[in-house]
Amino acid sequence: MLSKDDNQLLTRTGPGTPMGELFRRFWIPALKSVELKSDGKPIRIRLLGEDLIAFRDTKGSVGLMEESCPHRGTSLYYGINAGCGLTCMYHGWKFDTEGNCTDIPSEKGDPKFRKQIKLKNYPVKEVKGIIWTYMGPIEKQPAFPVFYWMGLPEENTMTERVWQECNYAQVMENDLDYVHAAFLHKAHGKQETNEGVLSTDLGIDPDHPLVRNPPVKQDVEDTNYGKRCVAVGIGNEDQNAFMEIHYIFPFYTFPPRFSGEDGMWHAFIPRDDYSTWSWDVQFSHNRPIDVEANYTRRGLQLDGDFKKQISIENEYGQSRELQKTGNFSGIRGIANQDHAATETMGLIVDRSNEHLGTSDLPIIHMRRLLLQQVKAFQEGNEPLILDNDSLKTLFSDGIYDDKHKTWQDAFPMKEQFQKNAAKVKL
Structure with missing residues (x-):
């Protein structure tokens, strides 16, 4: 849990607030x-x-x-x-x-x-x-971040921006939460896939490593862009599933994917303290992306202002019958499921009332980094400088390997992502 003061420091991002001034020192996606x-x-x-x-x-x-x-x-x-x-x-x-x-x-x-x-x-x-x-002082303008997907052909990517009705932090925390997929996104039956993309909107196949079991081990590594969050779950009789999430300071993420699946990149930009612009770039490494299948999987229906038509106002279209026969949540569309979980917390969740467990380790590390950085920023220190050489090759991956291996041996951090003390203080 956080103190009420730290929760306020974390969540308030308007002009003149410490976190707001810190965020203004980074490049922000604004419009398509x-x-x-x-x-x-x-x-x-x-x-x-x-x-x-x-x-x-x-x-x-x-x-x-x-x-x-x-x-x-x-x-x-x-x-x-x-x-x-x-x-x-x-x-x-x-x-x-x-x-x-x-x-x-x-x-x-x-x-x-x-x-x-x-x-x-x-x-x-x-x-x-x-x-x-870039909304900060011109003399402090950083280099433009060059993410991996920017180097792919246009037809290999698709982009959405969505207006979410809650504070940015709880939306971003959802992206760092491995365990929720085993419940919130679980489909009761096997889902068909089309070139690595779910072709139905019920959720994730119960045999997928993210859903099959909550990860039995998690750890977090410091990097020169933020945090690498690693999870290990049971893959099959002989192998474990090793997965990663990349948290790129201060509001970008690569959520967990598995080898052969299309990639995802997210940015969570405060619209204000009570709403968020959630950006989603879907990308395929080596083929044109299936736009229709991705839209179906996410399940969003947006109006002209990018606000959701399936929302808390109509209970996210939840069906109690579907909850019995189709998926764990009774809600269609992976994005709708995520939004229902984060928005029903309230516009700004009170983190002083939480009870966090070992499965929340990535969230704890993300909050700690943000609070460390914003407090140092208040004292006159410069914020973390993103390493473009790392960003150009960075995306989330997942592998199967011998269950007797440590995650460090099976899934080591690539050398270009390792923290360089001369460039970044974490």
């Missing part, structure tokens, strides 16, 4: 590229408690800036996107993608006044179909 059309409708986006507006101008450049016009506060969401700028509908003030005021029709005789006006804006990078932003 396809959401913005040149001279098209602007998009509202809330990140880390800030209300922002995004638009793509006539030349294809993207701007991400505060939503309110600096003149009288009217929302620029309703403005005109044309002529390489966004024009406020109220008095015609116009802004380019860098937040510069390019026209004030009512003040034509005073160019000095116009040059003094600037919207708060954030730099962006458009990579692999995602618009990323």
